[in-house]
Amino acid sequence: MLVTGASGGIGSACARAFAEEGCRVVLHYHRGEERARTLSEELGGAPALAADLTDEEQVDRLFTEARDELGGLEVCAAVAGVWPKPDEPVWELSLARWEETLRANLTATFLTARGFLREVARSGHGSLVMIGSTAGLVEAGHADYAAAKSAIVHGLLLSLKNEVVRIAPRARVNAVCPGWTESPMTRSSLSPALVERITRTMPLRKVATPEDVARQVVALASDRISGHVTGQVVSVAGGMEGRVVHE
Numbered sequence: 001m002l003v004t005g006a007s008g009g010i011g012s013a014c015a016r017a018f019a020e021e022g023c024r025v026v027l028h029y030h031r032g033e034e035r036a037r038t039l040s041e042e043l044g045g046a047p048a049l050a051a052d053l054t055d056e057e058q059v060d061r062l063f064t065e066a067r068d069e070l071g072g073l074e075v076c077a078a079v080a081g082v083w084p085k086p087d088e089p090v091w092e093l094s095l096a097r098w099e100e101t102l103r104a105n106l107t108a109t110f111l112t113a114r115g116f117l118r119e120v121a122r123s124g125h126g127s128l129v130m131i132g133s134t135a136g137l138v139e140a141g142h143a144d145y146a147a148a149k150s151a152i153v154h155g156l157l158l159s160l161k162n163e164v165v166r167i168a169p170r171a172r173v174n175a176v177c178p179g180w181t182e183s184p185m186t187r188s189s190l191s192p193a194l195v196e197r198i199t200r201t202m203p204l205r206k207v208a209t210p211e212d213v214a215r216q217v218v219a220l221a222s223d224r225i226s227g228h229v230t231g232q233v234v235s236v237a238g239g240m241e242g243r244v245v246h247e
């Protein structure tokens with residue numbers, strides 16, 4: 001199986017969780033080679049492969065290399081993504097940032113899904129789990145990121161789950177939407193005041209750990225646990241209902 005963004009907080013937790021289940025895991029990274037190598041050592045020498053997932057050729061090469069490493073791929077967790085930290089309202093959002101965010105999230109996930117589905121076409125079976133976000137689902141802000149994640153867990157997901165069975169009758173595609181999760185992506189933002197604010201709409205009043213998210217990814221990827229589950233979106237957000245818009 002392949003985890004994209006395995007050099008990141010949630011991706012590395014996914015890689016560990018899949019490895020704990022006995023999966024042979026290929027780790028993907030982009031700029032975080034050192035983090036990927038450290039994880040590789042921890043996981044007994046799991047192959048670590050680099051690719052910029054916004055680049056078509058690099059994504060295609062990643063899947064060829066992953067297949068060479070494992071002889072085939074049956075599971076893919078498409079975890080890589082980018083959250084641009086500055087909170088810029090739409091009237092101040094540049095076209096460059098809009099396009100960059102869509103490319104780093106939506107286009108990268110499309111290219112990953114396409115690469116994986118070509119493997120599914122070869123093997124006749126597969127399970128894909130994509131990572132969305134509560135952004136664009138039950139909360140908003142960061143319009144570029146929310147729009148990209150929303151497209152992944154709606155239009156892309158629903159199309160993929162219907163298309164994949166044309167090449168593999170039991171293949172499945174699902175999505176996990178983390179809410180706020182402790183990771184390098186959010187570490188500098190999660191002040192006690194922000195945590196107090198964001199947990200106000202959450203009955204389970206805490207920020208998620210990467211492991212909370214990873215276990216759900218593994219459960220959806222598993223044919224044993226989720227063999228008749230496809231096209232579904234599972235939030236790992238403590239029951240979040242939205243965001244506080246006014247004090």
Ligand SMILES: NC(=O)c1ccc[n+]([C@@H]2O[C@H](COP(=O)([O-])OP(=O)(O)OC[C@H]3O[C@@H](n4cnc5c(N)ncnc54)[C@H](OP(=O)(O)O)[C@@H]3O)[C@@H](O)[C@H]2O)c1
Nearest residue numbers: 005007008009010030031032052053080081133181183185
């Ligand atoms: N943390 C949260 O609160 C939260 C909430 C909702 C959804 N999510 C989503 O969860 C996923 C993982 O986030 P995280 O919190 O684990 O963040 P993270 O620690 O910053 O990890 C992001 C990962 O994406 C990879 N990546 C970024 N741009 C890439 C590119 N152009 N090509 C290939 N890989 C690229 C990074 O690779 P390198 O580091 O190697 O460059 C890294 O492995 C993302 O899709 C994110 O949007 C996170």
